[in-house]
Amino acid sequence: MAARRAQILDAARVAIDREGLEFLSMARISSAAGLSIGALYTHFESRQALLAELIKSDPQSRPLFRGCKTAPETLQRFAEMLSELALRDETNIRLRVTLELAALARRSPEVRGAVDQGYQGQRSAVMQQMSMLAHDGLAPERVAVIGECLFALLLSAQFQMMTGVVADNDAMLLAARNLLEEIHGGPFTHPTKRRHR
Structure with a gap:
């Protein structure tokens, strides 16, 4: 479960770095992570929850x-x-x-x-x-x-x-x-x- 969350967070980081935050959607993240959108929502209830977790995982x-x-x-x-x-x-x-x-x-x-x-x-x-x-x-x-x-x-x-x-x-x-x-x-x-x- 932790590995899947890390995979999603890494995909979101890459998507934001390449395209910017304004184009970030759960669909783009799920595609970049190679997961279904349902799998994405299993780990993060919303885009905001995912963004908050990105900040919390800051080096x-x-x-x-x-x-x-x-x-x-x-x-x-x-x-x-x-x-x-x-x-x-x-x-x-x-x-x-x-x-x-x-x-x-x-x-x-x-x-x-x-x-x-x-x-x-x-x-x-x-x-x-x-x-x-x-x-x-x-x-x-x-x-x-x-x-x-x-x-x-x-x-x-x-x-x-x-x-x-x-x-x-x-x-x-x-x-x-x-x-x-x-x-x-x-x-x-x-x-x-x-x-x-």
Whole structure:
């Protein structure tokens, strides 16, 4: 059953990526998945339910900073996320589709709920990471501001990927580094790059 749902979700992602959301119908998805429309409705009661599940299965919903214990590791993971967002190929189809759906969420309460859940999950992950990394002398209000700024950088990169705007990843990484250095309490060496001063 889970494999069939995954097959349907993959077919929907491909259909949205190729043709856009406005042309997405349950009939097109069932055809792309190689299933009858009845089989499709066995797994998803409506188009909105399917769209909500696409958002919930977004790869960005995984813990954003899993395993990152230090500011340099967090910066490295942020750099990886920016690189993933810069790709325009099959490796990030799930994210592109999720962001396209999120942009249209205002029309469906079910989809809007899934978008809000994903947004809050990402924001919470960033804020928790900043709280964990914050040095003892940093005021909680400042930690929150830094977290919001880092989250805004991530949202900006997602928006740029969704709209096709070429992001300036170097500038975003520099901004992220400056925020993380403040959280850390001073400069640090990036695991793969040295900072130019």
